[in-house]
Amino acid sequence: MTNTTGEIFKVTTFGSSHGKALGAIIDGCPSNLELNEEDIQIELNKRRPGTNNLTTSRNESDKVEILSGIFKGKTDGTPITAIVFNEDKSSEDYEYLKKKPRPSHGDFTWSSKYGNYDYYGGGRGSGRTTIGNVIGGTIAKKILSIYNIKVFSHVTQIGDVKAKKVDINLIEEHSKKNDVRCADNEAAKVMEEKILSLKEEGDSIGGIVEIIAIGVPTGLGEPVFGKLDGEIAKVLMNIGSVKGVEIGHGFKIAELTGKEANDEFHIEKNRVKTVTNKSGGILGGISNGMPIITRIAVKPTPSISTPQRTVDLEKMEDIEINIKGRHDPCICPRITTVAESTLSLVLLDFMLKGGFIPRKF
Numbered sequence: 001m002t003n004t005t006g007e008i009f010k011v012t013t014f015g016s017s018h019g020k021a022l023g024a025i026i027d028g029c030p031s032n033l034e035l036n037e038e039d040i041q042i043e044l045n046k047r048r049p050g051t052n053n054l055t056t057s058r059n060e061s062d063k064v065e066i067l068s069g070i071f072k073g074k075t076d077g078t079p080i081t082a083i084v085f086n087e088d089k090s091s092e093d094y095e096y097l098k099k100k101p102r103p104s105h106g107d108f109t110w111s112s113k114y115g116n117y118d119y120y121g122g123g124r125g126s127g128r129t130t131i132g133n134v135i136g137g138t139i140a141k142k143i144l145s146i147y148n149i150k151v152f153s154h155v156t157q158i159g160d161v162k163a164k165k166v167d168i169n170l171i172e173e174h175s176k177k178n179d180v181r182c183a184d185n186e187a188a189k190v191m192e193e194k195i196l197s198l199k200e201e202g203d204s205i206g207g208i209v210e211i212i213a214i215g216v217p218t219g220l221g222e223p224v225f226g227k228l229d230g231e232i233a234k235v236l237m238n239i240g241s242v243k244g245v246e247i248g249h250g251f252k253i254a255e256l257t258g259k260e261a262n263d264e265f266h267i268e269k270n271r272v273k274t275v276t277n278k279s280g281g282i283l284g285g286i287s288n289g290m291p292i293i294t295r296i297a298v299k300p301t302p303s304i305s306t307p308q309r310t311v312d313l314e315k316m317e318d319i320e321i322n323i324k325g326r327h328d329p330c331i332c333p334r335i336t337t338v339a340e341s342t343l344s345l346v347l348l349d350f351m352l353k354g355g356f357i358p359r360k361f
């Protein structure tokens with residue numbers, strides 16, 4: 001099992017959905033950075049469940065405690081450990097799942113591979129484990145912000161409902177105005193109705209989330225096996241429910257001609273820029289100074305209350321399953337914070353590897 005990401009800014013996440021606690025150990029954080037629990041809490045609150053009717057009704061305060069790595073309010077170069085205790089578990093809802101894998105969740109593959117599988121709430125395969133991504137990502141984001149790098153995200157599509165394009169400078173502000181976290185507030189209303197009506201029917205829905213980083217300097221990326229786009233795709237794909245990653249124009253670039261697809265260069269205030277940004281800020285595996293634009297395709301929540309076919313692994317027979325428990329009717333709104341954090345982890349690691357950021361402030 002691999003629970004660590006990063007080469008210099010190393011983040012190891014731990015914990016499971018119904019275990020005692022979840023969290024992260026961050027090794028390699030530059031010292032002398034002012035850091036407190038409130039910094040992390042602000043971001044954790046954005047991914048917290050039970051905050052509106054578009055999320056699971058599991059009511060967790062997700063209150064973070066920092067156990068190590070801080071001396072007199074600043075990082076001291078030693079491993080930072082931060083932990084969140086699980087408070088609102090209903091493990092009895094999952095007892096019947098012991099030998100009955102939920103369709104499209106990780107139950108079947110995890111239990112086949114590891115044998116001793118924690119089937120309560122999906123165990124370590126649960127979306128709750130992304131608390132660790134957010135803890136590490138918040139610290140990364142804080143450091144990146146010192147270097148004027150800003151990472152933000154928004155929902156651009158829910159099912160077949162697509163958001164209109166919004167000016168890059170307004171995305172962050174506009175997407176805060178609704179629970180879907182979509183920068184097109186009109187489309188957000190339709191998206192919300194869609195999520196709620198499918199929830200009513202015992203179903204769920206997927207969508208697309210765009211994550212943007214602005215202010216990234218030219219030069220991040222280690223060709224040929226550590227390209228920036230390759231590493232971004234890898235970490236984003238490691239988030240549960242992510243089934244596709246695009247950079248820049250992504251799959252749509254296949255429809256264009258070279259003339260249409262190319263980002264022409266020009267000089268702006270004595271700096272090299274591109275007129276368009278269909279490459280999503282990365283050329284040859286290295287950042288080119290333009291905004292990094294990436295999108296993830298998020299699948300519909302696999303745990304739905306509609307009866308479905310599955311198997312009883314003990315009796316080796318086909319059965320019908322009625323999934324209980326509390327689930328997100330759509331993962332997109334909450335995954336925004338997770339994806340932002342996860343992108344920040346990669347960017348910070350590359351900034352440290354490239355010598356753009358010192359190990360001590």
Ligand SMILES: Cc1cc2nc3c(=O)[nH]c(=O)nc-3n(C[C@H](O)[C@H](O)[C@H](O)COP(=O)(O)O)c2cc1C
Pocket residue numbers: 056104105106122125126127128130239240241242299301302303326327328331334335338
């Ligand atoms: C923030 C977040 C919340 C999630 N919430 C749920 C949920 O409530 N119910 C569920 O069945 N899956 C949920 N998932 C998705 C599962 O974790 C994921 O589908 C499962 O681990 C299988 O992995 P895969 O979809 O990548 O194949 C969530 C994922 C994330 C990132």
